[in-house]
Amino acid sequence: MYIHIPWCSKKCPYCDFNSHESPRKIPEKEYVDALIADIKNDLHLAQGRKLSSLFFGGGTPSLFTGSSISTVIKCAEKLIGFTDDVEITLEANPESVNLQKFQDFCKAGVNRISIGIQTFNDQQLNLLGRLHSSYSATKAIEIARSAGFNRINIDLMHGLKEQNVSNALKDLQFAISSEVEHISWYQLTIEKNTKFFNDPPKLPDCRLISEIQDHGCQLLARYGYEQYEISSFAKQRKRCTHNQNYWEFGDYIGIGAGAHGKITLNHEQTLLRTFRTRQPNDYLKHKNRGEKKSIVVEVPQRPLEFMMNVLRLKNGVPLKYFPERTGLQESYISKIVTNLKKEGLLVDTETQLLTTSLGFRFLDTILDRFVRSHGES
Template identity: 50%
Template sequence: MPLQLPPLALYIHVPWCIRKCPYCDFNSHQANNDIPEADYIAALRQDLACDQSLAQGRKITSIFFGGGTPSLLSAQAIGQILVDAEQLIGFEPHIEITLEANPGTFEQEKFSGFRAAGVNRLSIGIQSFNDQQLHLLGRVHGRDEALRAVNVARKAGFDNINLDLMHGLPGQSVGDAQADLQQAIELEPEHLSWYQLTIEQNTAFYSAPPVLPEEEILADIQDAGQLLLAAAGYEHYEISAYARAKQFSRHNLNYWEFGDYLGIGAGAHGKVTLPEQQNILRLWKTRLPKHYLDAATSARISTNLQGHQNPFGGGSDLLGEESLPLEFMMNALRLHRGVPEQYFAQRTGLDFSAIASCWDELARKKLVELADGALRPTPLGRRFLNRVLQAFM
């Protein structure tokens, strides 16, 4: 089956933060001194220029500034990279441009500038409205700043806001989690990312783990929270994503529908379909900010498997046929509505017959279904998603 080019998104990584949170395993580094903003923006442009050919004529459907804390950059810097991206590749009409921001006062002062620069979706990292929990999580803001941040964002003109909120926090009861969620709902964000705290390797919590709620309490928190969100009109459309009025995250939908994305910035990852070679390429950039900035002024060139040259390249590999079913399903089955059946062949290059027997067995167990032309998990399959995915290994 010939591969078809899917939509193209752009991820931009900003690797600095005020303080590294003890649960964070992302590529983020404490900004002890001034951030080399001008040098980093210049490097991002160079990085994107090197990847320009990978767009293969497509324009960008969505952009996501992640980190780290992208809101540490000035509005002028954010605006400059958006100008560069539009000049180098181009934007689809009504492009979604999301920027992650922390609720600290320093970042709040910039919200109007971010909106004027072209950012039209703000993702605010609240995590909790409980000051004691925020302290345990190592956050640099408090409840009052969190509430103020949403108000400031609205006044700045943002009509598409996501709030990040955690549950299953140290010592958290069902009532505590409900109170957090109720406060978030009262702020009326268009989107909520509500997810359980997990302890990851290479984090401070992994070295000195806090005492988390027992499994029974975690299950009760999840069940009660989903009822509360549904009653408030939020559709649970992905494992930890909830939206009102169908205002889904278009950038994340592109990931889950096995679309393509370029990744620029220190440690950023990308995925690109190569129809002529009938291959899918994954590539990533060098991780440490210093090495990334050094690459911008050095002659070092990294050549990946397709001969694509980028001085910021950390590595690349091709997705083999044997790994494609799992890669596709790991994304597609996160969505409650699933993905159109034809996407499997179009975006993996494999005929559906390659997984037909596996799919049929899972369907017999009522874990997946083909309904309304979509491949999707059943409610039972969502509950045991890891077991479902193991079938594609």
């Protein structure tokens, strides 16, 4: 289950997520009530399955109190149920947390914290419009550990303005020295509906980006961080269960303003995408109805959606996932897959669907084949 908290202390210039600068007083209780209404209205979508993960994303979920987070967790557990090893992640920003707050989240049942640091370079933090400093970023990791979290992720960006290989690797070295279990290291991209789109900073060219990525991946591997997805690196097999479910084209319920969900109705072999009202004020008006829209993912679109997710995984997925999660036979994609294998972009295996090292670098080329196939169907 994905749970969206839409407010931030400040909207970052690169962010195209459904986030909104927080009002002077966040309607926290009212919003929690709306989340509970969403859960109640979506019970049938669980289809008897227990939740293997909850993910509080945003926005900045750490703006909420531990009590509010606890209320939502208890409701989900009571009404739907959890697996024994349920992963409960909460995103936090360094400027919105302290020891007491982290302890409250821990007591509420959160067992994985994800800290939005982006960079340990104060100059770059300023360019990115962030409110925290490198000191407070480092301190947030220490506080999270002191509060009892033994699964900590930090988000880091590369490909920043005026960044070179040396200072990109310095960010990673800071992260490695903090001994976090998971690092999400992704490239800054300029998206529509952001301040950066209207006034773009000068970013490194493709050659330098490629060099940064190569050196960064080597450094992380040297210190025991396994790259299991394009931008995800984990120690001691502490992968993110929630995100891995996305990439394996699994089902998930989305609650909260602007949240998306994906559900397979097994008895009908129907695949649904669900969407909730984006604007927090509009969303709160509909809280008693748990209002959402649904669209059916039609058969020709399913192979592309499946590939867009699973090919992000370094080790791919079992080929049997395709019929299980799309409702289509393997023969539906066999011609494209065979051609991609001949070109050295997919591995030649009868049971696993994964890219070669070359294919992993040219995912857009692979996906383009499925885009064209969709257009021709």
